[in-house]
Amino acid sequence: MTAPLRLGIAGLGTVGTGVVKIVRQKANLLAQRAGRAIEITAVSARSRDKDRGVSLTGYAWEDDPVKLATRDDVDVFVELMGGSDGPAKAATEAAIDAGKDVVTANKALLALHGNGLAQSAEDAGHVLRFEAAVAGGIPVIKSLTEGLAGNEITRVMGVMNGTCNYILTRMQSAGLPYDEVFEEANQLGYLEADPTLDVGGIDAGHKLALLASIAFGTQVDFDGVSLEGIQNITIEDIHQAADMGYRIKLLGVARKTGRGLEQRMSPCLVPASSPLGQLEGGTNMVVLEGDAVEQVVLRGPGAGMGPTASAVMGDVMDIARGLRISTFGIPAKELAETSPATAATPVPYYLRMALHDKPGALAKVATVLGNAGVSIDRMRQYRHDDETAPVLIVTHKTAPAALDEALTEMTNLDVLTGAPVALRIESV
């Protein structure tokens, strides 16, 4: 039997503790599957004394994750600290320099520094894996990079922030406004310390940038992700969308177009009867589309101790079994540079605006839309309890540029009581 694979784990929060539990409790099963023992030799965390509900007996302790990363008795550096810079980055770089394989759950680190880290690891002949960084327990990186390796990928889509999906589906089921559900999610501990990471779409945007790189063989380009959060979604939007047979999801979409790489993370309307539309609560879903396979949909828990540790262990087991694969599916030095797509494909839009309740207001709006070439499919005006008249419009397929022009024109008129909301209707 091959020598044991020795892990050094940096970060003993929820995920790190989960990994320790699996390695301790399933030693025999893991060894049988991998053909060699999986051992933890050393760990590192902020506090040594914290009770984590799992024994650390037999593991060397390092206060400094960089020291852990470079220990002679560590084959794989498992980075579970988080944070795009600081110790996580320093320790990962040190591990690569010291000739270790690396497994990380850190989407921010890879979204911002993935190209360089991958290239360093590959130059040194080592692997850098990150299944746990995208969509928690769902083996999506593996499915895309390996399972669908015979496909030209045409589109990837996903609901990859459980907190946002919790908020949106809870608003719908309980009929509560955004602020109230946001506060509820906060009380439940669902939100990051900086909630913008969740509700602003940044966390999900990190994940989308990683998926896009693997799907299209392009350099990770988080700056190229067009980001829009769910903060402006009202309970009226949700009810009206439902009324028309849609659900609102914070949806990431990446596709390669003739005009560049399109990466969008934004609230979209999707058909209520589609798998994405039916996704409730904190669950994640990723849709992979390829020219041969057509469409594969993966659904599972996007966070939590067990699911995330499961994904980390998937990477560890691959390394133990000898799978040596490029970080993003093709060698990092061959990843294409691509510019963000300047204009996106025409799609139907859902528009909501509140008009001053005055004669002629609606006519003005309709004229602006018509002049910009935005064609109306359905429109609905309804009574509100204040002096405003909310108007909902579903457009025919509209080029984003035309829509932008119309929205700008509209806000220049003296008829809207606030900024209009425009959401894409994504065909799924």
Next chain:
Amino acid sequence: MTAPLRLGIAGLGTVGTGVVKIVRQKANLLAQRAGRAIEITAVSARSRDKDRGVSLTGYAWEDDPVKLATRDDVDVFVELMGGSDGPAKAATEAAIDAGKDVVTANKALLALHGNGLAQSAEDAGHVLRFEAAVAGGIPVIKSLTEGLAGNEITRVMGVMNGTCNYILTRMQSAGLPYDEVFEEANQLGYLEADPTLDVGGIDAGHKLALLASIAFGTQVDFDGVSLEGIQNITIEDIHQAADMGYRIKLLGVARKTGRGLEQRMSPCLVPASSPLGQLEGGTNMVVLEGDAVEQVVLRGPGAGMGPTASAVMGDVMDIARGLRISTFGIPAKELAETSPATAATPVPYYLRMALHDKPGALAKVATVLGNAGVSIDRMRQYRHDDETAPVLIVTHKTAPAALDEALTEMTNLDVLTGAPVALRIESV
């Protein structure tokens, strides 16, 4: 760059042709991803002259797949002929003996001979892969064996015969009886030459036996699969189930119990709002449950040229990239022998029976159920246009043995006009 990986493809039907297309049309992409070229050196099929819409120029031709399997210029024997015995088996054995890696889409071959073939391949230090044999384009073998390798698997479930799901969902949507939709499916070419393979659950049972082996580290035991087809499902069953918030699916379920390995392929009721319940048409779905990951659901096309070829290519690319993994996740010689579970976990059942329209008939049935310890949750009797009185019963959780006893008793009474139908209600 490593030497090219040379494929010998036996069988040029839909799937084989799909594989040839991918290899010819995406040579550069595949080479970039695998770090080496993927080449076809030789092919074999029944007819050399058939127009397949793809060029075979540059490939050696073999009339005999066994000769193809043992050619010096073949590294990977790709078996796409089908059939559990005969040429497919002979050629696969020959390939293994000749020291080739093997990729196959042949579920019947592996369900019946997988243990022996896997052991021969592993003894020779070669791999035998079969992603395309289960659930078409869905990378389910990979997800289970590799992605979830850190989990103890607790249950696997799946809708893995698209034809059956097409028939069941079409009955519901069009309100047509089984025979009519069966004939329709036949006209559309959806059925195997022997339709029992589809509607009798045999094809899906093969797939379940393979999944169970991987999930639980047990020898493939197709004989241990409790098989029941969809032939007795009536349009009334479908309507009544829908009325109670359920859908009927030909569902495979495997779980390891204290009493052995439970493998069932049978029509079951599942909640209409669950991912399984929402699955329409010919699409497949597999649900994987593990102690760490909780639940992952994979959905995608279960058949067809592109999706199946995509799965075959996933295996080919793994071999090209150097992944060497045991056929069923752990070495074949370590796969546990297990006996089929003698009694299954208690679950609620849906019962349908037709009573002679005579006083006292229902009382007799209720008495029999009560005596056997089968407790009734809901019951409904409705008018029919002939002399029978259809009765529907949903039971509380019932041990299968108790139910069997009751059903036997019942058929001995002179009150039923035919055999009663009993379907499990699976919690998903």
